[in-house]
Amino acid sequence: MDTKEHILSVAQKLVQQRGYNGFSYADIAEQVGIRKASLHHHYATKSELGIALLVSYSAQLDDELQRINALPAKADVKLAAYAAIFRGSLKAERMCMVGMLASEWLTLDPAMLPSLKRFFERNVEWLTEVLAEGKSQNLFSLPGSAADHARILLSALQGALLIARATGDHAAFDGTASLLIKSITGKG
Amino acid sequence: MDTKEHILSVAQKLVQQRGYNGFSYADIAEQVGIRKASLHHHYATKSELGIALLVSYSAQLDDELQRINALPAKADVKLAAYAAIFRGSLKAERMCMVGMLASEWLTLDPAMLPSLKRFFERNVEWLTEVLAEGKSQNLFSLPGSAADHARILLSALQGALLIARATGDHAAFDGTASLLIKSITGKG
DNA sequence: GTCTATAACGAGATAGAC
């Protein structure tokens, strides 16, 4: 991994754990093993780094969604795989990076906001497709639009991750996630 | 309102809007109309202020839940009144203060954490009671435990507020909240 | 209880040598 990627990886972890306003260039420098000033050669300003983080994180999301799309699985399994992404974050004691940034959005460089919004839209779009797919396969019984259910899923997983990480109650997250999926796949 | 309460009120708004690491004593001083140094007479340190904020915010929650309990209404109406609290925050462009603090919990004074956890527990307990009440009134048809449904409700409302505030999509919040309640009160 | 003044530190960022 070259230095630029190493910086990005460390910075992403710091945002997910401490928030954008909760870490400094000194923290990155320490973990990457170079001096603060050298960071500015790769990312001149902190908000430039923030924008790069959003681009990188969105690409990671696309990779994950494509990986799930490629599974030889039905829609219900895809939903479980999607929820497992959040479960993995919880295990690593990290928030979704964009969920974290969303909480701080009023303090962010406005240039970061478009990709932040786009990230959530991408999640809702993908979930809406999977829900529609499950509907056409007669796997799901959904009162209300697929898009509204998609937003419930995204919101509930973000909120459950937020709360479970702070309370340390991982079992509560599991209960929430499995009941969420159960309530979509139907009771029978 | 005396100065101490005024400080608390301004600080609470700042945490809800910008996060605990996103505002300073200078911001409070400017809005309260006194000097930075005077703030330390009322709250010696920032984490002392943070703890006072959690005590005050928890008391506000108790007031709201008691107000809803006192309504001459059935469980479904109480759930809608609970969701309306979050809707009010969104309208004021504020996060739930404790949801905000939860995202930053790794950077907080550990003394703040017990009341933070207690806040979420209080929400889940109350929601669990209302859901059980609705069940006994034959208003709700719930697969899974009332506590798990309570956690879905809390998580989804926290997440929907987080996302809708950042994206500016208030209609998405409304769709999420109403479908959440609809899916509990049943389709008939 | 509020003020001025200031301490002590950490932040993001820059200059210029190597």
Add this chain to the structure above:
DNA sequence: GTCTATCTCGTTATAGAC
């Protein structure tokens, strides 16, 4: 591309007068 050295500003917090 990384370093040392430094700048400027904002942060929490304190001392002591009024």
